[in-house]
Amino acid sequence: xxxxxxxxxxxxxxxxxxxxxxxxxxxxxxxxxxxxxxxxxxxxxxxxxxxxxxxxxxxxxxxxxxxxxxxxxxxxxxxxxxxxxxxxxxxxxxxxxxxxxxxxxxxxxxxxxxxxxxxxxxxxxxxxxxxxxxxxxxxxxxxxxxxxxxxxxxxxxxxxxxxxxxxxxxxxxxxxxxxxxxxxxxxxxxxxxxxxxxxxxxxxxxxxxxxxxxxxxxxxxxxxxxxxxxxxxxxxxxxxxx
Amino acid sequence: xxxxxxxxxxxxxxxxxxxxxxxxxxxxxxxxxxxxxxxxxxxxxxxxxxxxxxxxxxxxxxxxxxxxxxxxxxxxxxxxxxxxxxxxxxxxxxxxxxxxxxxxxxxxxxxxxxxxxxxxxxxxxxxxxxxxxxxxxxxxxxxxxxxxxxxxxxxxxxxxxxxxxxxxxxxxxxxxxxxxxxxxxxxxxxxxxxxxxxxxxxxxxxxxxxxxxxxxxxxxxxxxxx
Numbered sequence: 001x002x003x004x005x006x007x008x009x010x011x012x013x014x015x016x017x018x019x020x021x022x023x024x025x026x027x028x029x030x031x032x033x034x035x036x037x038x039x040x041x042x043x044x045x046x047x048x049x050x051x052x053x054x055x056x057x058x059x060x061x062x063x064x065x066x067x068x069x070x071x072x073x074x075x076x077x078x079x080x081x082x083x084x085x086x087x088x089x090x091x092x093x094x095x096x097x098x099x100x101x102x103x104x105x106x107x108x109x110x111x112x113x114x115x116x117x118x119x120x121x122x123x124x125x126x127x128x129x130x131x132x133x134x135x136x137x138x139x140x141x142x143x144x145x146x147x148x149x150x151x152x153x154x155x156x157x158x159x160x161x162x163x164x165x166x167x168x169x170x171x172x173x174x175x176x177x178x179x180x181x182x183x184x185x186x187x188x189x190x191x192x193x194x195x196x197x198x199x200x201x202x203x204x205x206x207x208x209x210x211x212x213x214x215x216x217x218x219x220x221x222x223x224x225x226x227x228x229x230x231x232x233x234x235x236x237x238x239x240x241x242x
Numbered sequence: 243x244x245x246x247x248x249x250x251x252x253x254x255x256x257x258x259x260x261x262x263x264x265x266x267x268x269x270x271x272x273x274x275x276x277x278x279x280x281x282x283x284x285x286x287x288x289x290x291x292x293x294x295x296x297x298x299x300x301x302x303x304x305x306x307x308x309x310x311x312x313x314x315x316x317x318x319x320x321x322x323x324x325x326x327x328x329x330x331x332x333x334x335x336x337x338x339x340x341x342x343x344x345x346x347x348x349x350x351x352x353x354x355x356x357x358x359x360x361x362x363x364x365x366x367x368x369x370x371x372x373x374x375x376x377x378x379x380x381x382x383x384x385x386x387x388x389x390x391x392x393x394x395x396x397x398x399x400x401x402x403x404x405x406x407x408x409x410x411x412x413x414x415x416x417x418x419x420x421x422x423x424x425x426x427x428x429x430x431x432x433x434x435x436x437x438x439x440x441x442x443x444x445x446x447x448x449x450x451x452x453x454x455x456x457x458x459x460x461x462x463x464x465x466x467x468x
């Protein structure tokens with residue numbers, strides 16, 4: 001909390017452009033202030049305020065329809081909050097897109113392309129020319145980069161792993177993952193959890209939605225609990241029974 | 243337009259062409275529809291060569307207008323499948339490059355269809371042009387761009403609606419009427435050589451310019467609308 005206030009104070013100071021870049025890297029990965037998302041008469045998210053510290057692994061929990069995915073979409077910049085504001089590394093979500101990796105329920109890849117072709121296309125959108133990080137990302141999720149089979153012919157688990165590779169190939173400092181373990185066999189899920197732990201250790205902030213808490217019991221730092229659109233509790237990971 | 247937008251536009255066009263080459267979703271549906279129109283109308287009445295010149299413009303553009311609607315719906319549907327559009331939206335790539343990429347991709351698909359269909363029209367309706375053929379080419383290029391640019395924009399607008407197949411024609415057809423009327427008139431004028439097609443060509447050029455600019459400016463808002 002003290003850290004976030006310091007970052008805010010720094011951001012409020014009039015600074016020159018070159019300093020701003022440095023400041024934004026010092027700002028918190030995620031600062032959500034009093035956001036609500038209202039669809040017609042239904043509030044999917046209600047007055048949520050949240051700050052995520054760098055290099056930490058957060059698990060967002062809650063029953064179905066609690067607003068977890070909506071909150072994550074707002075943080076990712078895919079949805080505008082009805083009220084409140086979101087800052088990613090001190091900037092609004094749309095300005096910080098290059099620093100976010102996002103994985104959704106859907107795989108977010110083209111069925112007609114192979115795994116590496118998909119990553120090459122998305123890499124161009126991020127201005128990445130080298131193929132090395134793409135091969136590395138595929139290898140890290142346990143997919144063969146040389147596999148020419150189209151994604152339409154992949155199993156659900158392979159799609160999920162490709163989707164994860166698409167989310168982190170550009171080494172974003174903030175990773176938002178919406179149920180990365182669904183449709184994945186237990187062995188692969190364990191492998192993914194280990195991979196995420198390595199990423200957290202190398203400096204990535206991770207916010208993850210899952211119902212499979214057992215996989216993360218020794219990896220996650222903090223559990224956030226969302227109920228009926230409200231953030232009802234935050235607790236260190238070991239204190240919440242799986 | 244910045245260099246990065248142009249480069250990313252090319253990336254998007256290349257991706258769309260590759261996807262289409264592998265699936266042939268868009269082209270097959272367009273081709274089937276256009277051939278159906280040509281064949282059914284040619285069996286329905288047997289016009290003389292003179293009559294053909296007068297009605298061909300209308301038939302030609304009706305076939306391409308509805309074929310373009312099919313293509314536009316399909317090209318955006320592919321971005322919705324697996325939620326790929328969200329992957330684009332969370333990338334730092336500018337929305338304009340996606341818009342121009344889609345426009346150019348759709349333009350290539352419709353233009354390719356026209357290349358196949360024009361000879362069919364000539365054969366089925368016994369057509370010969372009494373006016374300058376180069377004007378016909380300009381009408382084809384401008385008319386196709388006019389349909390594609392507003393069609394791509396409105397298809398993006400209707401993409402998240404439940405009845406998007408119905409919504410696109412509802413949005414597109416009223417706004418495309420001025421362009422379609424001038425395309426038909428220009429085509430008939432060139433084929434019959436009754437009067438000059440230049441005023442209609444000028445109108446189409448202005449229409450393309452205005453709508454390309456408006457759609458370009460508004461596209462990001464449409465893309466991020468919920």
